Amino acid sequence: MSSRCHSDCARSFAVCCLIALMACQREKRDLRPAPAVAVVYGAAAVESDLHPAGKQYRVPQVTNPYEGNAYAISEGQRLFNWYNCSGCHANGGGGMGPPLIKQEWIYGVEPANLFDTIVKGRPNGMPTWGGKIPEYQVWQLVTYVRSMNNLEPKSATPARPDTLEQSSKTIFPKGIAGR
Amino acid sequence: MHTFTSVAAVAFVVFSVAPLRAQIQNQTDDGQWTMPAKNYASTRFSTLAEIDTGNVKNLKLAWSFSTGLSKGHEAAPLIVNNTMYVVTPWPNLLYALDLTKPGGPLKWTYSPQPTASAQGVACCDVVNRGAAYYKGRIYYNTLDVHTVAVDAATGKEVWKTQLGDINHGESITMAPLIVKGKVLVGNSGGEMGVRGWLAALDAETGKVVWRAYATGPDKEVLIGGNFKPFYAQDRGTDLGMKSWQGEQWKIGGGAAWSWISYDPDLDLIYYGTANPGPWNAEQRPGDNKWTSTLFARRPDTGEAIWAYQMNPHDVHDYDGINENILLDLNIHGQLRKVLAHPDRNARMYLMDRGTGEVLSAEPFAFQNTSESVDLKTGKLNIVASKSTGSKTVRDICPAAPGGKDWQPSSYSPRTGLMYIPHNNLCMEFEGVQANYIAGTPYVGANVRMYPGPGGNRGEVSAWDPVTAKTVWSVKEMFPAWSGTLVTAGDVIFYGTMDGWFKALDARSGAFLWQFKAGSGIVSQPVTYKGPDGKQYVAFMSGVGGWSGAVVSGGLNAKDGTAALGFANAMADLPKYTTKGGMLYVFSLP
Numbered sequence: 001m002s003s004r005c006h007s008d009c010a011r012s013f014a015v016c017c018l019i020a021l022m023a024c025q026r027e028k029r030d031l032r033p034a035p036a037v038a039v040v041y042g043a044a045a046v047e048s049d050l051h052p053a054g055k056q057y058r059v060p061q062v063t064n065p066y067e068g069n070a071y072a073i074s075e076g077q078r079l080f081n082w083y084n085c086s087g088c089h090a091n092g093g094g095g096m097g098p099p100l101i102k103q104e105w106i107y108g109v110e111p112a113n114l115f116d117t118i119v120k121g122r123p124n125g126m127p128t129w130g131g132k133i134p135e136y137q138v139w140q141l142v143t144y145v146r147s148m149n150n151l152e153p154k155s156a157t158p159a160r161p162d163t164l165e166q167s168s169k170t171i172f173p174k175g176i177a178g179r
Numbered sequence: 180m181h182t183f184t185s186v187a188a189v190a191f192v193v194f195s196v197a198p199l200r201a202q203i204q205n206q207t208d209d210g211q212w213t214m215p216a217k218n219y220a221s222t223r224f225s226t227l228a229e230i231d232t233g234n235v236k237n238l239k240l241a242w243s244f245s246t247g248l249s250k251g252h253e254a255a256p257l258i259v260n261n262t263m264y265v266v267t268p269w270p271n272l273l274y275a276l277d278l279t280k281p282g283g284p285l286k287w288t289y290s291p292q293p294t295a296s297a298q299g300v301a302c303c304d305v306v307n308r309g310a311a312y313y314k315g316r317i318y319y320n321t322l323d324v325h326t327v328a329v330d331a332a333t334g335k336e337v338w339k340t341q342l343g344d345i346n347h348g349e350s351i352t353m354a355p356l357i358v359k360g361k362v363l364v365g366n367s368g369g370e371m372g373v374r375g376w377l378a379a380l381d382a383e384t385g386k387v388v389w390r391a392y393a394t395g396p397d398k399e400v401l402i403g404g405n406f407k408p409f410y411a412q413d414r415g416t417d418l419g420m421k422s423w424q425g426e427q428w429k430i431g432g433g434a435a436w437s438w439i440s441y442d443p444d445l446d447l448i449y450y451g452t453a454n455p456g457p458w459n460a461e462q463r464p465g466d467n468k469w470t471s472t473l474f475a476r477r478p479d480t481g482e483a484i485w486a487y488q489m490n491p492h493d494v495h496d497y498d499g500i501n502e503n504i505l506l507d508l509n510i511h512g513q514l515r516k517v518l519a520h521p522d523r524n525a526r527m528y529l530m531d532r533g534t535g536e537v538l539s540a541e542p543f544a545f546q547n548t549s550e551s552v553d554l555k556t557g558k559l560n561i562v563a564s565k566s567t568g569s570k571t572v573r574d575i576c577p578a579a580p581g582g583k584d585w586q587p588s589s590y591s592p593r594t595g596l597m598y599i600p601h602n603n604l605c606m607e608f609e610g611v612q613a614n615y616i617a618g619t620p621y622v623g624a625n626v627r628m629y630p631g632p633g634g635n636r637g638e639v640s641a642w643d644p645v646t647a648k649t650v651w652s653v654k655e656m657f658p659a660w661s662g663t664l665v666t667a668g669d670v671i672f673y674g675t676m677d678g679w680f681k682a683l684d685a686r687s688g689a690f691l692w693q694f695k696a697g698s699g700i701v702s703q704p705v706t707y708k709g710p711d712g713k714q715y716v717a718f719m720s721g722v723g724g725w726s727g728a729v730v731s732g733g734l735n736a737k738d739g740t741a742a743l744g745f746a747n748a749m750a751d752l753p754k755y756t757t758k759g760g761m762l763y764v765f766s767l768p
Contacts, residue, residue, distance in 0.1 A: 081611070087370070087620020088299070093738025093746055095728065096302055096370075096620065101735045125299020127618060 026070045026156050047107050064111035065136075066143045070156040076144025077158075079137055083129070092148045097125060101148050109149065114142040202507040203442060203516070204592045210708030215255040215309040215354045216587060217705075219441040220505040223589035224665050225706045229714035230767060231668030235682045236692045238765045241715060242282045246274070246760035250731050251723020253585075254309035254354070255662070255703035256762065257317070258717075259331060261710045262286065264312070265762055266354075268723065269298055269305035269322045275334055276762075279710050283764065287334035289327075297323035300345045300618065301352070302370040302743070303725030304732065308437070308585070309354035309703065311362075313382055318362050320351035326364050326380055338385035342366070346618045348373045356439040357382055358448060358478040365435025369453040369498065370743070372621030375433030375470070377450060379481060389481035393433025393452040393469045394419045400469060401481040408485050409535040410557035412466070422466040422491075430615055431463065432456035433470035437500035437585045440518065445533055447475045447484060449518055451499030457613035458496055458579075459623030461568040466491040471499040473520060473528075475535065485535035487557060489522050494567045495548060495608070496579035497523035502587040503532075504597065508645055510538055519644045521588060521599055523581025524549060524559070529644055541647040543640065544582030544601045545631050548575060567624070571609040578606035578628040579743065580658070580725060587662040587703065588642075589671065594685050596641040596650055598671045600659035602726075603631035603638055604748055626744025636748060639663065639673055641688060651688035657752065660726045661718070662703035674700020674718055676727060677755040680763070696720035696763060699756040701727055713766050721760035722752070731758045 066072030080086055088097030107117050118138050121128030129138065147157045206218040208226040217223045230238065246252065250268040257264040263276040263283060271291050276283040298305050301322060310319035316337060317329045324343035329336055342364060343349035348371025356363045361379040369375070375393035380386065391401040400419045408414050415421070420428055433452040440449045455463060455470035471490035476483050490497045503518040510517065510529075517538060520528040525546035529538045540552035550560040565575050583601035590597045606628045613623025630636045637655035642648070657676035664672045669685040676699040682692040699722030706716045723731030728742040729749045739747030 082614060084614060084616055084619040084621070087622050090734075090741040090743075090746075091625070091738045093735040093741025094732060095734065095742040095746075097299065098732065099735035099738070099741065101738065102733075121296075123295045125296055125301075127299060 026068060028069055028071070047113065062112040062115070064139055064142055066139050067111065068153045068156050069143060072140045072143045073147045073152060073156055074158065076140035076142070076147070079141055080144055083133060085141070100145055109146065109151065111142050111146065114145055115139065118142065202592070203444075204506045204590060212256070212258040212705045212707050213312040214257070214356065215311070215703055216438060216440070216502065219358070219443065221438060221440045221502055221587070222504060222592070223587060223662065224591050224667075226667045227706055227708060227714045228667040230666065230670060230706075230716065232670055232684050232691060234767055235668070235670050237767055238682070238692060238694070238716065239768050240694070241764045241766045243764065244274070244276060244283060244762040246272070246719070246721065246762065248272075248760045249721070249758040251304040251306045251727055252702050252719040252721030252760045253306040253724055254719060255705050256717050256719065257310055257312055258705065258707040259312045262331070263717070264310055264317050264331070265719065266307050266310045266319050267760060268307055269293060269301070271307055271319070271321045273310065273317060273319065273329060273334070289329050289334045289336065291321045291325065291327050291336070291339065293321040293323035293325065294345070297345050297350055300348050300350050300368065300371055302367070302620075304723045304728050306352050306724050308352060311355050311357050313357040316382070318355050318357060318382070320353060320355060320364055322350050322352065324349050324351050324366065326351075326355065326362060326385065328382070328385060340380055340385040340387070342378055342387070348618050348621070351436070353436045353438075356441065356448070358441045361388055361478055363439050363448065363478070365450065367434050367436035369432040369434045369436075369456055370620050370622050372430035372456050372615050372617070373432065373434055374429055375435055375452055377435040377481070379478065391474075391476060391481040391483065392419070393435065393472070394423070394428035394431045396420055400483065401476070402483045406483045406485070408487065410487065412491070412556075412558065413486050413488060418466070418468040422468040424464050427463050430456065430621065431467060431470065433472070435500065438502040438587060440503045440505050441478065442505055442516070442532060445516065446477060447532065448478050449473065449475055449503040449505070449532065451501060451503070451520070453498035453500050454493050454496045457621045457623040459567075459569060459610035459613050460492060460494040461610060462613060462623065467493065471497055473499055473503070473530070473535070475532065487530065487535045487537070489528065490524055490559060495524070495575060497581055499523070500585060501581075501583060504588065504590050505532060506590065506644060510645060517644070519590070519597060521583055521601075523577070523584065525577050525582025526552065527642060527644070527647065529647065539647045542582070543599055543642055543649065544577060544638070545603060546576055546582060548577075567608045567610050569610045569612070571607060573607040574605055575608055576605040576631050577602060578604035578748070579626060580604060580745065584660070584725070586660050586701070589663045589665040591665040591669070591685055593667060593669060594641075595643065595645070596685065597644055598639065598663040598665055598685070599642055600639050600661060600663050600673055601637065602658040603633065603636055604628045604658065605631045606744055622743065625740045627739040628744045628748040630748060637675070639683070641685070653683065653688050657749070658726050660701040660724060664704040664706060664716075666706055672704045672706075672716060672718070674702065674704065674720065676701065676722060676752065678720060678722075680704070680718060694763070694765070697761050698722045698759045699727055699730070699752070709766070715764055715766045717762065717764045719760060719762050722756050722758055727752065729753065730756060
């Protein structure tokens with residue numbers, strides 16, 4: 001009885017700790033963010049899977065400081081509109097720019113790739129935001145874009161942005177196709 | 180002017196057998212196609228009649244040509260001196276094809292090498308609507324805001340002039356018009372907070388002769404002593420500034436990204452300006468002049484002669500850029516020099532092109548945003564409940580692309596009818612805060628479009644400009660996003676977004692023939708007489724543009740707000756077509 005209680009308690013304790021840890025990251029607020037410095041993580045943002053002579057180099061470890069952070073995701077969502085990212089990428093479906101809810105990423109969807117894309121820009125129309133917006137906001141945007149693709153923990157990700165209430169009339173009419 | 184009109188009317192009545200050539204719609208035709216709209220009156224009517232309602236069903240593919248590109252192909256091919264010229268979407272290649280040899284082999288390719296970054300400021304795919312020929316040269320515009328002159332024989336660049344800056348959100352997609360040695364060019368970027376303009380370049384040297392802004396003080400709009408708008412609300416000093424709050428006019432839009440027409444007798448050019456920005460109208464109180472406006476200007480100086488604002492303080496993205504077809508018509512017993520302008524707001528404006536008076540403005544497509552146009556005051560009586568702002572408004576018809584968008588109509592002097600390709604779309608519109616950051620979008624709206632009443636998203640109709648009524652109409656599943664072409668064989672041609680190139684009887688609308696192209700059609704069909712004396716019909720397929728961006732841009736339509744809300748109405752397009760630019764040329768066997 002007691003031994004069972006012991007192991008149960010231990011398990012509960014471990015689970016509690018885990019939740020606490022997760023919650024810790026989830027609730028983390030960086031009140032003194034890094035100043036606005038544009039850093040281009042060249043080698044970190046690997047965009048090719050082809051490694052001549054094998055994968056024998058040291059990739060500087062770049063981690064998203066806000067991974068799994070709910071506040072960063074909600075801030076990223078706000079900034080996504082504030083900096084007019086939504087003007088080109090809509091609410092993830094794209095328009096003037098490519099969609100951001102997708103499977104195939106030319107320049108990668110790892111946090112370092114996305115950071116690189118935002119800071120450096122891309123040749124076919126993605127503006128260069130380096131030097132324009134603070135680094136911590138770039139990471140918040142990175143975290144939000146990843147959350148759109150369910151690449152952030154569900155616990156930190158809000159429901160899909162309710163950009164426009166759905167009215168029954170906007171649902172695509174069935175039976176029109178093939179007429 | 181009035182004396183002249185009545186004399187002309189009397190002359191018309193008395194000498195009813197007088198040559199029709201006196202009317203502007205009866206243009207001379209040498210069987211070539213030297214400008215996208217065919218002629219200065221923009222009729223897109225060809226006098227060629229070898230292909231007619233009886234034999235069009237026998238049309239066979241003569242040859243084809245791949246552009247090697249996959250974005251929206253909206254241009255009209257040009258045919259001059261037995262050469263066909265084709266302009267592509269970005270990177271704006273110019274192909275010259277030899278019509279004297281079987282299969283139209285490539286003579287040369289000219290590449291203006293526009294910067295790839297320009298693709299990031301093109302609101303609605305990286306399209307180009309074509310080139311124009313003038314005195315041995317081909318003139319056209321590049322997405323990165325340049326105009327180029329190319330030797331039509333050799334493909335060598337003669338000059339290249341930069342007219343704007345992508346870092347201010349500017350681009351160019353329109354086809355230029357050359358009038359009296361001046362290349363007329365306007366910018367795009369109404370969704371990017373640009374300040375709209377139309378410029379004239381010396382065709383010889385490429386130097387800018389004049390530039391007329393759509394907003395700002397009169398001296399920059401080129402409004403002077405000869406400016407005589409017909410209606411009171413368009414009269415006043417510096418309205419291009421005063422009808423805005425603060426300095427919003429500097430980023431207020433009013434681009435000139437589409438068609439220009441020219442009347443050599445009145446010596447006036449006609450064109451419309453685009454929507455004001457941002458789309459969220461609550462952020463820009465006032466009439467926002469001179470956006471969504473028709474201008475008549477002198478080609479030599481750019482001086483404005485009259486202006487008429489169709490949609491003051493536009494709240495629906497109803498650009499005024501649609502085509503203006505110049506016609507001389509007998510209206511209420513009087514021969515009037517008119518222009519017919521099917522506006523985005525779904526009304527067909529028939530206007531006296533000498534004075535800017537509105538003669539009629541009846542709807543040509545389903546709409547619920549306006550009650551009427553008061554012909555005495557020129558005022559559009561809007562339906563207030565459909566006005567947008569920082570709120571959500573539903574069931575707005577037509578949607579932002581309008582009753583029709585840039586896709587040009589044609590007019591046949593034989594039938595007296597206009598052939599209008601149009602949309603049948605409605606939308607819901609949520610206005611949100613827009614921030615201006617130069618070189619990025621300035622929109623402030625979440626939009627979702629969906630099919631209008633009946634469920635067909637497009638339609639092609641024949642319109643009688645005199646009675647202001649639809650004569651016949653054909654429904655299309657998708658928006659009719661290609662121009663129409665009409666011939667003296669009484670056949671009209673147009674393409675559909677699912678890739679069918681169709682021929683209809685111009686008098687009845689009866690279906691005659693169709694051909695399935697490799698990709699959806701959003702371009703401008705043309706016809707010409709080949710070196711062998713036969714009549715040919717040509718068009719480009721290659722789906723894209725605003726309506727086709729869901730395919731050409733690989734958008735994710737699960738987000739209905741994609742492509743400024745167009746994706747919501749086109750979610751099924753990928754099931755019907757894939758991308759890819761191809762030129763097709765047909766003739767009778």
